[in-house]
Amino acid sequence: MTFQQWNGINAINYYAPFVFEGLVGGNTTNLLATGVVGIIEFVFTIPAVLYVDKFGRKTILIAGAIGMASCHFIVAGIIGAYSGNWENHSSAGWAAIVFVWVFIANFAYSWGPVSWIISSEVFPLSMRAKGVSLGGSANWLNNFAVGISTSPFIKASDYGTFIFFGCITTIAVLAVIFFWPETKGRTLEEMDELFGSGGFAQRDLEMKNRIERDTGLTALLGYDNHESPMETDEKLRDTNSEEMVEKREA
Secondary structure, eight states, X not given: OHHHHHTSHHHHHHHHHHHHXXXXXXXXXXXXXXXXXXHHHHXXXXXXXXXXXXXXXXXXHHHHHHHHHHHHHHHHHHHHHHTTOGGGOHHHHHHHHHHHHHHHHXXXXXXXXXXXXXXXXXXOGGGHHHHHHHHHHHHHHHHHHHHHHHHHHHHHOHHHHHHHHHHHHHHHHHHHHHHOOOOTTOOHHHHHHHTXXXXXXXXXXXXXXXXXXXXXXXXHTTOOTTSOHHHHHHHHHHHHHHHHHHHHHO
């Protein structure tokens, strides 16, 4: 959630009219350019919903972060080269805006939705509600920090602001590559083992078995009250195998 905010998405969302006005001028033009930001965010969120289980969380996050970092550095270069002389280089201003839109698209299909998916997957079932709540709190806390710090950043150095967010996003790429495991297609138990919380997985399984016993589900399915459904199924398979061997010998 920290990287999701410090890649600069809400810095652009909050200050897009101000940034676009500096690039192309005119209230109508910069407001239209800002409106396109919202449209792009909506449209490019759809591929994430369709393909997140096909390509995996890690691949999508890496691709999105590389795209965002590249856009940050390109926009920083354009602003550094033409800042203060946009009247004679209007095409450069529009090129910067286009790369801001490309940045938005890269965020919308990757870090926007996938960060929330991961935050709901990594916690064990018994702690999931608290874990997701903490993730949301961290998201909004960093959102607040980005909101109050972006304006001073822009006033100090407009192109430096993009370099700063580009560097943070580059760090995010390395963090995902080297430290974040792939969670696509894993069960809750596998997820707990993946993150070193196998004890939580065992407790969740015991809780599930206890609930089934208390509700009478195990008795209905023919399970023993003192053993798990998995243990009973294994016994049934062993019994069936022994019966088949006896029939063949007879």
